[in-house]
Amino acid sequence: MTATRSDHHVSLHGLSPNAVKxxxxxxxxxxxxxxxxxxxxDSLLEAKPKDFDVATDATPExxxxxxxxxxxIGRRFKIVHVRFGREIIEVTTFxxxxxxxxxxxxVQSEQGLLLRDNVYGDLESDALRRDFxxxxxxxxxxxxxxxxxxxxxxxxxxxxxxxxGNASDRYREDPVRMLRAARFAAKLAFKLEPATAQPILSLGxxxxxxxxxxxxxxxxxxxxxxxxxxxxxxxxxxxxLTHLFPGATxxxxxxxxxxxxxxxxxxxTDKRIRQGKRVTPAFIFAVFLWLPLQAEIKRLLAxxxxxxxxxxxxxxxxxxxxxxxxxxxxxFTLPMRxxxxxxxxxxxxPGKRCFGALEHQRFRAAYDFLLLREDxxxxxxxxGRWWTEFQFADEAHQxxxxxxxxxxxxxxxxxxxPRRRKPKKDHxxxxxxxxxxxx
Ligand code: ATP
Ligand code: MG
Numbered sequence: 001m002t003a004t005r006s007d008h009h010v011s012l013h014g015l016s017p018n019a020v021k022x023x024x025x026x027x028x029x030x031x032x033x034x035x036x037x038x039x040x041x042d043s044l045l046e047a048k049p050k051d052f053d054v055a056t057d058a059t060p061e062x063x064x065x066x067x068x069x070x071x072x073i074g075r076r077f078k079i080v081h082v083r084f085g086r087e088i089i090e091v092t093t094f095x096x097x098x099x100x101x102x103x104x105x106x107v108q109s110e111q112g113l114l115l116r117d118n119v120y121g122d123l124e125s126d127a128l129r130r131d132f133x134x135x136x137x138x139x140x141x142x143x144x145x146x147x148x149x150x151x152x153x154x155x156x157x158x159x160x161x162x163x164x165g166n167a168s169d170r171y172r173e174d175p176v177r178m179l180r181a182a183r184f185a186a187k188l189a190f191k192l193e194p195a196t197a198q199p200i201l202s203l204g205x206x207x208x209x210x211x212x213x214x215x216x217x218x219x220x221x222x223x224x225x226x227x228x229x230x231x232x233x234x235x236x237x238x239x240x241l242t243h244l245f246p247g248a249t250x251x252x253x254x255x256x257x258x259x260x261x262x263x264x265x266x267x268x269t270d271k272r273i274r275q276g277k278r279v280t281p282a283f284i285f286a287v288f289l290w291l292p293l294q295a296e297i298k299r300l301l302a303x304x305x306x307x308x309x310x311x312x313x314x315x316x317x318x319x320x321x322x323x324x325x326x327x328x329x330x331x332f333t334l335p336m337r338x339x340x341x342x343x344x345x346x347x348x349x350p351g352k353r354c355f356g357a358l359e360h361q362r363f364r365a366a367y368d369f370l371l372l373r374e375d376x377x378x379x380x381x382x383x384g385r386w387w388t389e390f391q392f393a394d395e396a397h398q399x400x401x402x403x404x405x406x407x408x409x410x411x412x413x414x415x416x417x418p419r420r421r422k423p424k425k426d427h428x429x430x431x432x433x434x435x436x437x438x439x
Contacts, residue, residue: 003124003149010146012043012139018084019052020141022067022091027142029066031058032094032123034138034147041134044156045188050225054091055126055138063091095129096121124149131170131177132184132196133162155193161185162193171199175206179218182238186230200238207243212327219244219326223284226273228266247292247321258291260376268372282335283365285328287372293318293340315340335362342366343373346387347380351406355398358391367391 019035026033039052056063060072063080070082070091080091096119121129123138130136133152139145146153155162161184163170163177171178178200185192207215222231222244235241242249252258265287272279293314300310319333328336338360345357346366357363367387374384390401 003128005124006148006153008146008148008153009144010044010139011144012040012141012146014043014046014048015039015139015141016049016052016087016089018082018087019054019089021084022054022082022089023141025066026054026056026058026063026091029058029062031056031062033058034123034140036138037130037135040137040139040146041152041156043139044137044153047188052089054089055094055123056091057094057122058091059093059120060091063093094121094123094126095119096125097129123147128164130164131174131180133164134184134188134190136164159188159190160193161188161190161196163196167196168199168203171203172206175203175210176214176218178203178207178238178240179222179235179244182234182240183222183225183231186234187225187227189230197238200240204238204240204243207240208325212323212325215244216326216328220281223266223269224273224279224281226270228269229263232262232266244326245288245322246325247318248288251291251295257377261287261290261372264372264375268368280332280335280365281328282332283339283368285322285332286336286339286365286369289318289322289336290340292321335365338362339366339369343370346370347383349383349386349405351402354390354402354405363391 015035016039019039023033023035033054033056035052036055037053039049042049058066060078060080063082064070064072067080067082069084070080072078072080077092077095082089082091127136127138127147127149133150133155135152136148136150137152137156138147140147150162150164161181163181181192181196181200184190222228222235225231232241235244248262252262265284269279269284296314296318297307297310300313301307305313315337319328319336322328339362342357342360342362343366345353347370357366360366367384370380370387371384374380386401386405390398393401
């Protein structure tokens with residue numbers, strides 16, 4: 001495939017000075033070097049780029065020789081990370097089409113999935129193997145020239161997301177491009193060009209062959225990019241959510257509460273990001289998996305299992321099922337379990353044990369989770385408000401609050417004659433048995 005190249009003189013602002021330095025140094029060493037991808041796209045849209053990528057005709061080894069503070073990393077492709085303090089500029093060597101490259105460097109599965117893609121190429125072939133036209137604009141910050149092989153600039157102007165080449169083939173090569181389509185359309189408020197959108201509904205299943213670790217990374221980009229709400233709607237529109245959260249997706253429409261929980265976690269995440277507050281994937285996963293968790297507990301109780309056992313079994317099975325789709329590092333599954341475990345304590349406020357809950361390192365997240373449940377329509381007798389007051393009260397006031405709770409709870413309790421038989425267990429869906437120790 002050949003394409004017409006058009007050059008434009010453009011002076012781009014908001015570029016990383018380090019990305020410019022990388023281009024300068026490579027050009028001084030005799031190589032071609034351009035800023036490409038999101039850095040150029042977002043600068044043209046006058047948005048703040050997340051990171052900067054540089055494309056060059058130097059091989060990774062040659063790039064290494066130009067920058068002392070650099071290293072080659074070999075995920076799916078060999079790329080070089082050039083470090084400037086906390087900023088990393090990713091430098092990739094022009095890649096070619098796998099069809100024209102040396103056969104042993106590119107490997108494709110029977111479904112068309114690109115298994116290995118390390119064929120070097122020239123600038124034009126590099127542009128054509130990129131995903132969307134708006135991501136294939138090259139900027140030379142020294143001559144201030146924008147190079148466009150795929151009419152990406154026109155698409156930026158008309159806010160159109162268009163895949164390069166045949167959409168089905170490109171999604172088969174790398175199904176993650178479908179998630180990227182949903183993400184960019186949502187984040188940039190671009191419309192998907194019809195031929196780019198059309199195959200997604202029928203090819204979503206190809207995502208089931210993508211390694212769980214890569215899908216976890218994609219979920220982070222989808223949910224933590226500042227546009228979780230729009231992205232979630234876009235994922236649902238293209239029927240992709242079910243390939244990321246197969247347990248939760250069919251339950252979302254089951255109740256208003258379920259819909260609300262998911263909507264609220266997206267809205268709150270976006271808001272926190274806007275306010276520069278910390279967001280953790282543990283919270284987001286805890287919300288999405290809360291739906292199948294409750295359904296599974298209900299199912300096990302109906303089978304006659306005791307609440308504590310049902311809860312532990314459900315936590316284990318919901319997490320292990322999710323792990324077959326997206327990995328979730330232990331540093332996130334452990335807080336998820338704590339958030340879930342603390343729900344019963346926060347909802348029931350069991351007297352003096354409230355102090356222990358407040359000390360728990362995951363109190364804050366669990367409290368936010370309780371508020372989310374209340375906002376979504378659950379009623380815990382004002383527990384959310386109570387905890388809001390309790391956590392900021394001085395010790396004396398906290399004591400008074402807990403004592404008031406005790407009298408309130410004792411006076412609310414129905415008087416029972418002492419029984420010799422063991423009392424029946426509470427069959428509510430939440431209990432306070434500790435979570436199992438491992439995944
Ligand atoms: P952002 O960093 O804001 O999420 P980006 O477009 O920079 O967006 P990156 O994942 O950083 O996305 O990738 C950099 C560039 O590499 C993209 O702009 C695109 O040109 C190319 N690229 C990334 N992933 C793919 C893919 N799966 N298939 C083809 N090209 C890709
Ligand atoms: Mg980027």
